[in-house]
Amino acid sequence: MDYLYYPGCSLEGTAKEYDLSTRVLCHALGLGLTEITDWTCCGATAAEAMDELLAYALPARNLALAQKMDTGRDILVPCSACYLNLKNAAQALGTDAGLRGRVNRLLSRENLSMSGFVRVRHLLDVLCHDVDVNDIVKAADNRMADLVIAPYYGCQCLRPFTEFDDPEQPRSMDTVIRATGAGVLDWDMGGACCGASSAGIKPEVGTTLVGRIMVQAAPAHAIVTVCPMCQMNLERFQTREIPVLFLPQFLGLAMGLPAKTLGCDLNLSDIRSIVSRVAP
Amino acid sequence: MIPSPKPEKPAPDPVLSARVAQIKDLVASCIQCGTCSASCPNLCFMDMTPRKMWRFLLCDRVEEVFSSDTFSMCSSCYVCTLRCPRGLPLTRAMAGLKQIGFHLHMARFRRAGLFYGAFMDNIAQYGRVREMEMMTRYFLALKDPLVPLGYAAMGVRLLAKNKLRPRLPSRGRGKLAHLFEPLDPQEQ
Ligand code: SF4
Ligand code: SF4
Numbered sequence: 001m002d003y004l005y006y007p008g009c010s011l012e013g014t015a016k017e018y019d020l021s022t023r024v025l026c027h028a029l030g031l032g033l034t035e036i037t038d039w040t041c042c043g044a045t046a047a048e049a050m051d052e053l054l055a056y057a058l059p060a061r062n063l064a065l066a067q068k069m070d071t072g073r074d075i076l077v078p079c080s081a082c083y084l085n086l087k088n089a090a091q092a093l094g095t096d097a098g099l100r101g102r103v104n105r106l107l108s109r110e111n112l113s114m115s116g117f118v119r120v121r122h123l124l125d126v127l128c129h130d131v132d133v134n135d136i137v138k139a140a141d142n143r144m145a146d147l148v149i150a151p152y153y154g155c156q157c158l159r160p161f162t163e164f165d166d167p168e169q170p171r172s173m174d175t176v177i178r179a180t181g182a183g184v185l186d187w188d189m190g191g192a193c194c195g196a197s198s199a200g201i202k203p204e205v206g207t208t209l210v211g212r213i214m215v216q217a218a219p220a221h222a223i224v225t226v227c228p229m230c231q232m233n234l235e236r237f238q239t240r241e242i243p244v245l246f247l248p249q250f251l252g253l254a255m256g257l258p259a260k261t262l263g264c265d266l267n268l269s270d271i272r273s274i275v276s277r278v279a280p
Numbered sequence: 281m282i283p284s285p286k287p288e289k290p291a292p293d294p295v296l297s298a299r300v301a302q303i304k305d306l307v308a309s310c311i312q313c314g315t316c317s318a319s320c321p322n323l324c325f326m327d328m329t330p331r332k333m334w335r336f337l338l339c340d341r342v343e344e345v346f347s348s349d350t351f352s353m354c355s356s357c358y359v360c361t362l363r364c365p366r367g368l369p370l371t372r373a374m375a376g377l378k379q380i381g382f383h384l385h386m387a388r389f390r391r392a393g394l395f396y397g398a399f400m401d402n403i404a405q406y407g408r409v410r411e412m413e414m415m416t417r418y419f420l421a422l423k424d425p426l427v428p429l430g431y432a433a434m435g436v437r438l439l440a441k442n443k444l445r446p447r448l449p450s451r452g453r454g455k456l457a458h459l460f461e462p463l464d465p466q467e468q
Binding site: 016044045046048049109160196202 | 321322324325353354355356357358359361362369371375376378379382391392395396399400403407408409410411434437438441443455456458459460461462
């Protein structure tokens, strides 16, 4: 399978390891990624708090660029906030001709326009539905046996678009985590908010919400995440020092891919106990 | 300290009243069941429950809505949107209220407004977020020397991992300025 790839701003900076590990893991699993040429910011959580038209125009520019490249391939997005913004714009502009007209007028300065249907998919959706789990099982050879992993989904890959999982009781990560030989922590906090989108402005929110998550994560050996904002927020506000790593880093390690290529030296939390599972 | 007069009265403004009316439409069929309040992870930070705030809004008690910090504490988790038995787009309505707070430069949203402003300036200029530069601009605009201290530990950890490069690949200066033009009052 081939995809158009939208990394998003965080993956160029604070979440470089998410970008590295996504590319390396996809390559190992036979998923082809072509980066969207000249992509720009999707507006993150700031645009929607400022202006509605802008909150559509910023992601729409990227959808238009993707359509110019190829209308057949799905857009693969690892960041949950980018995923939500791109998907929201694809849906709204696909159904509301008036809005599409207003946005396209703004985009026309660059000779871009958005039309019809674009499929936007989260990395987690692709890993759980487009990959043969036996490929992971074979490569992993039970490398992660005896570990218990807490799957942390966060909000925006589950809600409001309930595309690929149950937003109240998410389970999509279970199969791929078990494929590595590891067990999955049975907990209620997988889809609980970590407060990342207000933590930039109000750090006390992050301390409280992350605290609640960490209490329940205590029995696990590590937490895996699928969003750069969740990852940074959990690493920033946790006081227990549980290893926190991105799902593609964990799966890549399980499949024996070199830790360095998965950016495992870049995490802020100490993930050596997981990395050491791979023979150096 | 900035004195924050209470209640904070939004200036009468036809565009604003139209925006408030749009948001009222979004939540018009609220049955006051309280599911939104019970589900909100940020309830403990709010001075009015979301259920009550929707009621005040629908009763045109706009001053109470804008003197409360409820909508500014929303972290866009979409749980209320998911669970509301009336299927109301509550997170979107919260965002609409934030937009009004931002446009009115209300004292209570000064921090959030400055943060978003620094973020958006950064995007308009480069197309992508340059985190280091964005945070520097935010702190300068804030003029509060104590706030950066809260970020210092994190900043040092990120710098140590070489994650806050002052320069990232630029998409050209002012590249996205045209998308921001509708926000500029002079263009309207
Ligand atoms: S959950 Fe929906 S119907 Fe119930 S109080 Fe909240 S907004 Fe109203
Ligand atoms: S979307 Fe906002 S208001 Fe709704 S439950 Fe989440 S934080 Fe609370």
